[in-house]
Amino acid sequence: MKKVALMFAASLLAASAHAEEPIKIGFISTFSGPQGVLGRELLEGFKLGLESSGGKLGGRAVELIQADDQGKPDAGRQAADKLVERDGVQIVTGINFSNVMLAVAKPVLDAGVFVYSINAGPSQYAGQLCNPNYFNVSFQNDTPSEAMGIYLTQKGVKRVYLMAPNYPAGKDFLAGFKRTFKGDVIGEVYTAFGQLDYAAEIAQLRAAKPDAVFFFYPGGMGINFVKQYSQAGLKAEIPLYGPPFSLDQTVLPAMGDAAVGAFASTFWSESFDNPASKKFVTDFEAAYNRIPSPSAAQAYDGARLLDAALTSIGGKIEDKDAFRKALQTVSFDSVRPGFRLNTNHHPIQDFYLTQIENDDRGRPIMALREVIVKQHPDSFVEKCKLPL
Amino acid sequence: MGLPLLLEQAINGVQFGVMLFLMSAGLTLVFGIMNLINLAHGSLYMIGAYLAATLYQMTGQFVLSFLAAMLLTALVGAVLERLLLRRFYDRSHLDQVLVTFGLILVFNDLVRMLWGPVSVPLPLPSLLAGSVQLMPGLQYPTFRLAILAVGVLVAGGLYVLISHTRVGMWVRAGASDRPMASAMGVNVETIFVLVFALGAALAGLAGMMAGPITAVQIGMGEPVLILALVVTVIGGIGSVRGAFVAALLIGVVDTLGRILLPPALGSMVIFILMATILAWRPKGLFSVHG
Known part of the structure; x- marks a missing residue:
């Protein structure tokens, strides 16, 4: 007992x-x-x-x-x-x-x-x-670029120039964009990973005269590219579009005014209310x-x-x-x-268009512009056979 | 490709080359004269850029901040030489590579502690931020022209310093035959500190000239260091003239390779060039050590 x-x-x-x-x-x-x-x-x-x-x-x-x-x-x-x-x-x-x-x-x-x-x-x-x-x-990796492809198609943009680093994620992001964009891709350039100087590519881009540029450059590469694009005087002529990771708060402070005016498609922004x-x-x-x-x-x-x-x-x-x-x-x-x-x-979520502008303290932020697509699922869900 | 575009790409190539020269000049001096492989040269490049960014943010004086940052980077170089690297002149290259590689890690983490992991802004004053029209259909960023000018000035200054002054003569003597130079009464120790500080200042200058067009971030010196090593080897170790010629060559070949060749081949072309030149002249284009 x-x-x-x-x-x-x-x-x-x-x-x-x-x-x-x-x-x-x-x-x-x-x-x-x-x-x-x-x-x-x-x-x-x-x-x-x-x-x-x-x-x-x-x-x-x-x-x-x-x-x-x-x-x-x-x-x-x-x-x-x-x-x-x-x-x-x-x-x-x-x-x-x-x-x-x-x-x-x-x-x-x-x-x-x-x-x-x-x-x-x-x-x-x-x-x-x-x-x-x-x-x-x-x-899911492809979704932010898919959203931007949807947006530029909605806007009737005809000629787009694509740029990304030459590594798997770079190719995925551009593939996502091309999946939903219905206009013409007039240039698709892959640069070396970690490249510092984009002057040569930017000169080629200017000569191609696209209506818009879609780019994916994470981290330091994005800072290099956006600064040089702005210094070449192209920012006012050909708008820049990208997924959030090329234009978020991990890089925006270093880009400063060079990024102001660029567009990012995102599922969240610091300006959500x-x-x-x-x-x-x-x-x-x-x-x-x-x-x-x-x-x-x-x-x-x-x-x-x-x-x-x-x-x-x-x-x-x-x-x-x-x-x-x-x-x-x-x-x-x-x-x-x-x-x-x-x-x-994997998420089903809304995607928004944001534009970089300075907040009331002069810090660049992703300011909300409009909803691009509501309840956007990823493109691979059909291939998944999970028991419910 | 129209004429304006071709011309623009040529200027891009030369300008990139000049930037590489700024980085390589210090490296080749230190390598050639002290026989020291300094991988931490890239860290001095990073320190120069961070100091310039901070000083410019504090004072709002662009040119003064750059000059002060150059002096401070030279000081960092001199302290580094006195306290640590001078003990490694007589050691094997492997030891030098190990200790200076360690320094890269130390400096990266020091910068992370002081400035944080997010890259810092280094904006341009409005005078330099825009672009100018060189000819109809050819707009060129003003600051890139400034880099060209600074690079050519530094090259000219180094030429005068090394070929036409007494200090330069000692440096050349030290580079071609160190024991004989000290036997002839050249104070090699002082020369070494001066050369190392000068090399550091040039690395810092390269970093701060690159800062406004690239990201001022931790590890920013490493990719440039690789290119600078290629330039140094092609130009001939210890030869500033060789570094200048090789840097321009690399700048132009790399730029044209990137626009004319498929991406994989385009990023290899400078290394193919290096292999070809070394097969033809194993000691580089302008060898100092006979």
Whole structure:
């Protein structure tokens, strides 16, 4: 009898210990090198999202374990193996580069751990490779350029010139644009990755006399290109259009006036005026003393969706079926109105046209102009056969 | 391709070459005279750009900020030489590569601590921000013409300094035969600090001239360093004249390669050029060491 009572007490203890155990999240991102700004943006957005629910998810404490992938797939894979095997994380998130995601996702999913992308959105995992435990709450890679293709077609723009770096994401972004743009592509130029000087390409572009330029240059390449484009006196003649990542707050301060007047298609901008978004921008500026980028916003949203889903199931992340269902169905107060997840666990969301202008303090921001397309799904969902 | 476009691309090539020369001049001096492979030269380029951006933001004086930033970068170079790099003159090239590669990482993280990971703005004063019409159908950015002018001035200044002054004679003597030069009473130590500081100032100048047209960001010196090493090797290690000729050659060939050849081949063309020239003249176009 005594023994039974002891066992009962022990099991009670175990149960309560179980409820106290923190939820372990592995956060792999690029924190070093020239791209290190991206990792910081995502991490700080995610942390702010956690803080908005008191540092807890579904009432349970959170242990956030950071790892630096240095922008390299092999380093990301090693970090993921360690997080899954040694630290026993339940969720892997934070990955910014699609090539890192492609290296990391499979071993993580094979171990039965959730992959929860707050940035990278390679087409493979939206289509054939879609997986019950893989969620993307940011955007599928092709969608922002698809939106810009829709917009320029609506506007009746005839002749467009395309520019991107010569690497997989550069080709994906231009492919997304060409999927929806119905006018003529009169030039499609791929430059070396990391190129500094675009004078030669800009001279060729000027001679081709396009009606518009669609470009995708992330990070420093975008700063180089936009500054040089403006100095060549082309900004007033041929407008620049791009996805948000070439014109967001990670690069705008360095571009300054050179970027003013350029257009970006985006799912979120710092000039959104819904209450959730306003609160996020105010809190972010108070915490980090700068304007957040869409990357920070989607990371913040990611943390808030996790909290909403876990709250609805009493924090029991161990019940994977319930957690999966909750992520898919729970509604939360997103900074992106109308945001929901499609059957392939990728977003359906609205896309907007924004234009770069200076705010009342003289800082360049993405100012909202108009809605381009409502409830835009990605183009790969048909290839995904997930049980509903 | 019409005449104005061809002319514009030619100027683009020369202007890019001049920018590469600014970067390579210091590298080739240090490499040739001290026999030191300084991979951290790219870090001095970055430091120059960050200092110029900060000083310009604080004072609003474009030219003065640039001059002050050059002096400060020279100072950083001199301190680096005194405290650390002078211990490595007699070590193997592998040791030098290791220590200066380490310096790249240290400087990148120092800059991250001081300025943060986001790249900083370095705008142009309105006088230099626009473009001028060189001929009908040919608009050219004013600041790129300024880079051309500064590059040609620096090349001329270095030519006079090295070929027609006493200090220049010591430098040339040190470059071609170091033990003999010190045996003849040249104070090699002082020359070394001066040359290193001058090299640093030139790297800083290159960085701040590139700053308004490219991103002032962490690691901005590394891609330029690779091109500068190519220039140094083609021109002949230690030869400023060689660096000038090689830089112009690379600038023009790279620009024309990018517009005339398919992308993959276009980005390889300067390395093919380097291999060809080295097969023909293994010591570069203007070899100093006989």
